[in-house]
Amino acid sequence: MRLTDIVVKEAILTELDASSKEEAIRQMVGGLKAAGKISAGDEEAILAAILKREELGSTGIGWGCAVPHTKHPSVDGILVNVALHPQGLDFQSLDGEDVFILFLVISPWDRPGDHLRGLETITRHLKSEDFRSFLRQSKTAADVWELLQEVDDRS
Amino acid sequence: MSVSMGKSQTETRSVELCLEQGLHLRVCSLLVSIVTPFDGSVKISHQDRTADATSMFELLQLVALKGAVLEIEANGNDPTSVIDQIEEVLSGKREY
Numbered sequence: 001m002r003l004t005d006i007v008v009k010e011a012i013l014t015e016l017d018a019s020s021k022e023e024a025i026r027q028m029v030g031g032l033k034a035a036g037k038i039s040a041g042d043e044e045a046i047l048a049a050i051l052k053r054e055e056l057g058s059t060g061i062g063w064g065c066a067v068p069h070t071k072h073p074s075v076d077g078i079l080v081n082v083a084l085h086p087q088g089l090d091f092q093s094l095d096g097e098d099v100f101i102l103f104l105v106i107s108p109w110d111r112p113g114d115h116l117r118g119l120e121t122i123t124r125h126l127k128s129e130d131f132r133s134f135l136r137q138s139k140t141a142a143d144v145w146e147l148l149q150e151v152d153d154r155s
Numbered sequence: 156m157s158v159s160m161g162k163s164q165t166e167t168r169s170v171e172l173c174l175e176q177g178l179h180l181r182v183c184s185l186l187v188s189i190v191t192p193f194d195g196s197v198k199i200s201h202q203d204r205t206a207d208a209t210s211m212f213e214l215l216q217l218v219a220l221k222g223a224v225l226e227i228e229a230n231g232n233d234p235t236s237v238i239d240q241i242e243e244v245l246s247g248k249r250e251y
Contacts, residue, residue: 056181057181057184059180061184061211061215062211062212063212067180082177084249094187094211096182112177112220112221113220115179115216116177116178116179116219116220119180119215120216120217120218123211123216126212127212127213
């Protein structure tokens with residue numbers, strides 16, 4: 001699976017202006033709606049599902065990264081939105097560190113394999129210190145997209 | 156199978172994954188919390204991939220679906236106890 005096949009280019013946010021986990025997730029879901037990938041009618045239900053999942057345990061997986069996610073019947077394939085929070089956000093992460101990089105994932109309801117392969121693809125790249133560093137230095141959505149294309153081409 | 160090497164022991168066990176959603180992020184997080192206090196190392200393998208079970212990033216690389224057989228190898232003080240706890244999670248006997 002390639003990052004550029006699952007990330008929604010038009011929804012990328014490089015300067016999240018959120019003071020809480022909920023606000024950040026709301027902006028990212030809103031980005032997918034604005035990009036036409038989810039409907040206004042589904043937006044609140046998707047947001048609520050992601051926040052409910054966070055209540056079960058933070059998706060802040062360490063090294064400044066978080067992967068908030070849910071499964072939802074309205075999507076046909078994996079949708080991912082990438083966002084950067086330059087100041088760092090308290091996400092109650094497993095390692096206690098602030099989060100700077102977020103990959104929000106919405107997967108089809110009934111395809112757990114696709115969901116796991118999506119998370120595998122994202123975390124395979126996030127494991128790389130270089131990738132995280134270059135991502136955090138990205139100023140525009142175009143910069144982020146170019147980086148995703150580069151790492152996809154090298155995989 | 157358990158092999159004693161001085162104070163440290165190595166034990167390996169094959170466990171079938173019985174979780175409907177596979178080895179998803181919340182399960183990986185639970186495994187990390189079980190393994191981190193263990194005095195030793197734990198590796199979990201699926202097909203040709205092996206993960207250090209203290210790393211979320213590595214566990215998520217396993218992409219194990221329901222029905223997959225995972226190989227667990229623990230090396231350290233009382234590996235049976237930590238493998239028992241891992242098996243309890245993977246076999247769906249432990250709520251989380």
